[in-house]
Each structure stands twice: as C-alpha cells, then as structure tokens.
Amino acid sequence: MQAKKRYLLVLLSCAFLAYCYLGGYRLKNDGYEFDAKELPTYRDEYDTADDHLGGNGVRRSGAFRRPNNIVNQKCRMETCFDFLKCSKDFRVYVYPPSGSEEGMMGVGAEMPLVPSAAYQKVLDVITESRYYTPDPSKACLFVLAIDTLDRDNLSADYVRNVPSRLQRLKYWNGGKNHVIFNLYSGTWPEYAEDDLGFDTGQAILAKASMSISSFRPGFDISIPLFHKNHPEKGGEPGFVTTNNFPINKKYLLAFKGKRYVHGIGSETRNSLYHLHNERDIILVTTCKHGKSWKELKDDRCDEDNTDYDRYDYEILLHNSTLCLVPRGRRLGSFRFLEVLQAGCIPVLLSNAWALPFSQVIDWNKAVIWADERLLLQVPEIVRSISPKKIFALRQQTQILWNQYFSSIEKIVFTTFEIIRERLPGEPVRDGLMWNTSPGALVTLPQYQGVYPWDHASPMDDNFTAVIYAQLGAPLTQTSPLYRLVKALTKSSYTCMVVVIWANEKSPPPKVRWPVMNVPLHIVHQPGTSARFSPHPLIRTEAILSLDEDSVLTTDEIDFAFHVWRNFPERVVGYPARSHYWDDAKGSWGYTSKWTNDYSIVLTGAAFYHHYFNHLYSEWLSPLLLKTVEQSHNCEDILMNFLVSHVTRRPPIKVTQRKQYKETPPQTGTARSPWNDPDHFIQRQTCLNTFAAVFGYMPLLRSNTRLDPVLFKDPVSNLRKKYRQIELVGS
Structure with a gap:
C-alpha cells in the first residue's frame, strides 16, 4: 500500500514538471513579454500612509489615477534641483509681469495677464521681502508671474495657454529651481488632483489639498487652502486669549457647511446627519447651493436646509470645543484655517490628506484624526479626549495659526524656509523651534547664543x-x-x-x-x-x-x-x-x-x-x-x-x-x-x-x-538696595 502511494506521488510530480516545461515553452513561442505595468493592482494606494500621518494614520480606498506626464513623480532635490544656484545666498526671483524679460512681447506672443488678487498678494510679499532679488543670476528660486493658483478651467481666474507661456520663459529650464503655487486643480466632476493643465517639469509644487500618494516627500510643499481675501500681511490673531474653565464649551463637536448630493466628496458630508443629536453634537448641512440644486436635491434636502438655518456659523465656531473638518470636492477646505484661528480643535475627515507643512509641523499636537470609513466612531473618539489634552491641543492651534497661517506672507515665507533647510550647508531648525512659540520664522538658526525666550538657559550676569x-x-x-x-x-x-x-x-x-x-x-x-x-x-x-x-x-x-x-x-x-x-x-x-x-x-x-x-x-x-x-x-x-x-x-x-x-x-x-x-x-x-x-x-x-522693593516706603534707607533712585526727580 505504501509503495502504491510513493509511485502515485512520483507520477504526479513528473506530470507537474512536464506541464510547467511545456507551458513555459508555449509562452516563449508566442512571443509574450511580461510587463508588470499591465497587471491590475489590488493594493490600497494608501497602505504606506501611516508614516506620514503619525500614530493616527488613516487610509482611503478607491481607484487612484496616476498622473499623466503632468507631474514628474520621480523628482527629488538631488535630481531636479540645481544646488549651485543657492551656493552664495538664498534669493528669490519673480518674473516681471510685463513679459518683456520673458520674451513674450514679440510677434504672435500672448498679451501679459493680470494675476488674480490672491496671486498678486503672493507676488507682493515676495518682492517686498528680504528674499527678493531683481537679478536672476543671483537667484536660488524662481517664481512665475503667471497666475497658477486656480487651475479649474471653469474658473474666471483660469489662465489659458500656460504651456506655451512657460516655454517662452528665459530661465524656465524645464522647471528646475522653480516654485509653482497652486490652490485648485482639476474641474467638475472628477476634480483630478494632478490636472494642472500644463507640465510642471522639475518645478517644486507648493500646492493645497495634496494627497500623500501624489506628494513627493522632501521636494513638494503642502500649503493650506486660503480665501482670496486672506490677509496679505499681519493677519488677525487667534481668538483664544486665555484657557478658560470649564474646558468644554457649549457644544462638544460642530460643523455647518454645504454638502454635495452626488460626485466626489459627497459620501462623507451626506452621512453627517447620522451623528447630529441637537444637544452637544451639531452637524448641519445644506444642499441649497449651485444653480441647479432643486433639480438635484435628494429626500433629505428640505429637512437639512431647515436644520441648517437654525444655527449661526460664527456662534457655533466660537462655542464648540471641537470642529469637524470634512473633505470637500478636494481634500483640503477653507474650514481648516477657520477653525484653527477660532481655537476650535480640528477633527479631520479627509483620508490621506498631506497636511500643510507636515514636514516641520507636528500635527498630532493640534488636530484629531478620524476615518471617513468609520464615521460612526467619531462621537466615541471625541468624548474620549481628556481635558488635559484639550488644553494642549487648543493652545497649539493658536501657536500654529499665529506663526504660520494668519497671512499669505507667513504661508509663503514658511514655504521658502522649508526649501532653504533642504540646501547643503544650511542650518536646520529642530522640531521644538517649529512647533513652539514664537516659531521658526523669527528664529535664526545661525544664531549661536541663547534665544530671549529660552528661559531654561541662564542669562549672563553682566x-x-x-x-x-x-x-x-x-x-x-x-x-x-x-x-x-x-x-x-x-x-x-x-x-x-x-x-x-x-x-x-x-x-x-x-x-x-x-x-x-x-x-x-x-x-x-x-x-x-x-x-x-x-x-x-x-x-x-x-x-x-x-x-x-x-x-x-x-x-x-x-x-x-x-x-x-x-x-x-x-x-x-x-x-x-x-x-x-x-x-x-x-x-x-x-x-x-x-x-x-x-x-x-x-x-x-x-x-x-x-x-x-x-x-x-x-x-x-x-x-x-x-x-x-x-x-x-x-x-x-x-x-x-x-x-x-x-x-x-x-x-x-x-x-x-x-x-x-x-x-x-x-x-x-x-x-x-x-x-x-x-x-x-x-x-x-x-x-x-x-x-x-x-x-x-x-x-x-x-x-x-x-519699582524697587521698599520704593519710597517710610523705612530706613539702610534697608533699601537702590537708595539713589528715590532722589531722582520725575
């Protein structure tokens, strides 16, 4: 019996080897060439996102469309940046708006364009700053005069013929050492993240609403999405002046905003009504926006619109301990900066969003991560936060807002400082400098002494x-x-x-x-x-x-x-x-x-x-x-x-x-x-x-x-240390 089993096993092994040999021979004769790119992928594109998101890393499933030769995904500072241009000093050149330097005023050239108000603010803060140089030969970075903030082709600020304009730039050089600022990419209905309408070449992207899959670590800069009326300089300070007791405000969690009945970004906001309890969690939405909202409204629209009108946005913002920040059509939203300024702790529902300046800012100290796919767990997450952590999170929102986000100037300067620290030989600020007051923008890393706010180090006694x-x-x-x-x-x-x-x-x-x-x-x-x-x-x-x-x-x-x-x-x-x-x-x-x-x-x-x-x-x-x-x-x-x-x-x-x-x-x-x-x-x-x-x-x-102790007190002068001060007239 045992011999029969052994013979059967040998026979099966021989048959398997013959099948493998003949099958491989057949494939070779057919001239088939194996190409891994043709195989479908079943891997979640955000499986490696945890390292970027910290301990609360989240993933978002769904189809991922690779960029179509618009953004060079292989770019790194070592391969797409000329460090020699930055060997002497860190200066930024802004192309002139007239087009004469760009070679765009000749026969058949496009007329120069007037940038949008928001992009003009970006250009103004650069040209008025210590970074600016009018001499391109001394520049380390180059910034376009072409407005690239809004690349939605349905927008009034959309600039056409950008590829041809870029080719006429005298110093374009395939985009090397250029920084491109962008807030909106793609258009309805897909709002594709990589759709800028032109080839960025080897340029660094300073872009809002970037996902971790398209973000090139150590090269790109994720910036916040800001309003067109965001202050150019200065900006309003954060609304929290003191840490008041009790720690929890009237509402634990709040959100008021529009929702999308269909299309990208609609799934999360359309489900928020499940969490709304009209007591300590207020999440109200409206579909009453756009020209054709009545034709597209669903069964909940009328009820949602009624609840939406019952609450004032500013009152909710200032009377909520935490504020929900769900994704919109794009990963980022205006709500993020609004809640930071208000000192309302952001609860993020935007899976795989590369948060602004995440290379230097530790967002785990200022925000709470939630998962879009686990929406019903949000109440349990926010109720489990200790009062001590709420204090720390709220304080950090104010530090980050005041130091990096309250104006366009600070956003642009933070972008430049992150790039500067990547250059060889440049001093690098540690995480403590970036994440504590007064922030890295006013901290010169080349300074060798004790900083004024460093109370841990003793000051000189002379x-x-x-x-x-x-x-x-x-x-x-x-x-x-x-x-x-x-x-x-x-x-x-x-x-x-x-x-x-x-x-x-x-x-x-x-x-x-x-x-x-x-x-x-x-x-x-x-x-x-x-x-x-x-x-x-x-x-x-x-x-x-x-x-x-x-x-x-x-x-x-x-x-x-x-x-x-x-x-x-x-x-x-x-x-x-x-x-x-x-x-x-x-x-x-x-x-x-x-x-x-x-x-x-x-x-x-x-x-x-x-x-x-x-x-x-x-x-x-x-x-x-x-x-x-x-x-x-x-x-x-x-x-x-x-x-x-x-x-x-x-x-x-x-x-x-x-x-x-x-x-x-x-x-x-x-x-x-x-x-x-x-x-x-x-x-x-x-x-x-x-x-x-x-x-x-x-x-x-x-x-x-x-005044000194015992100043002008009716006691003996022998008890006073600074006796001559009282003799000085006013």
Missing part, C-alpha cells in the same frame, strides 16, 4: 553698554557723554562699553575718555541703524542701549538690568511713549505725553536682548530699514515694533523717571535732533509706514511700572 553718539559734541569732563561713561564704570554688571560714533567727525582719542576698569571700544560707523548692528565685539546677551546725552545713575542702571534678567524677551527701560488711533485723520498717532499706559520704551535708555540686533539687521524687510536711513530717525520705534511683533509682549518701564536726557544745549553747541520741530512729525510718519509694512499694528499697550 551687560554690554552701547552708546550711540551722533552729535559729535566735544568730550569734556562736564559733557553728558563723559558723565554717562563714568556712571557705567561704577556698575558691577558692566562688561564692556561700545561707543558707536555716527558723526562724520573723527571720534575723540582714547586719552580724552575717563579711566575705566572695563574695556572701551569706539566704532566709527555712520548710519542711523548702526546702533543695532550685531557688532562682533558684543559677547553678552544683555545690551544697554544709550543715547550720548542720556542721564542715568548707577543705581538706575543696576535696577533696570535686574528687571531685564527676569524679562529677557522684552525691552526694559526708562523713556516711555505711546501710540493711538486718530479717527479724524484715519491714521496712527504718536505721543510723548504721560498717560496711564504706554506702548514704546525708547532705546535711548533701555535694555534688550542681543538677538534682536540680528533680527533687526538680517530679518526685517528692506523697506523698513530704508525708511529709517532716509529719515535719519525712528530706529528706536522700529526696534519696539520688532520686539512686540516677535514676542507679542509689551515693553516694561522702570521707576518714575520721565526726563532721561540733558537739558537742551546752549547756542553754538551741537544740537540734538530731539529739539528739531520736524522730528516729531517724522516719527508719526514712521509709525504709519511701519504699520503698513508689517500689515498690522504690533505695538501693545501696558500700564505696568516696576
């Missing part, structure tokens, strides 16, 4: 005094400059004194200066902004900025330094000023009158952090620095703008001193610009110019004044 001398007055033992330097030598915290001699006359020789126990350096450097240059001589974090005619005692200097060490991210000093809105003139006003609040502490007698010198020289818009140099004025106001913009904190005034300068000089001596009648008018003009360039008014008011 300071560098920087005296700005522009009058060129003779240096005598009775002159204000001589007495000021002498007062600085008596402070035990003075590390060095640097005199910025901004007058055309030569500075006095060192033998004329008082004898000092600390180094004295005299730098002959004309220019109004010279006082804020990051001089290599300065080695301390703390800088005491002084005008040459400032009058301060050693006790006042020491006390102000003690206060600054507790608030290193602020300007701490003596002379206070204020700004106000003038309704009659429709502009900002500047006043030196003493009131109950202030918003500016002049740097004629103030402490600030050395890092702000680097921001002032390397980060500010060239338009701001040009305004200061042309007016020979307002550099102290600009420094206050800068510090308040970065930290969102007001300055701090110390003690009661009001007059911090010497009395006006007599006739025949150098005259201070503060006594010029046009000086005040110039400063008011500067205030409005700065606000226009920043896009908003960053100055913040404060009514706080810090």
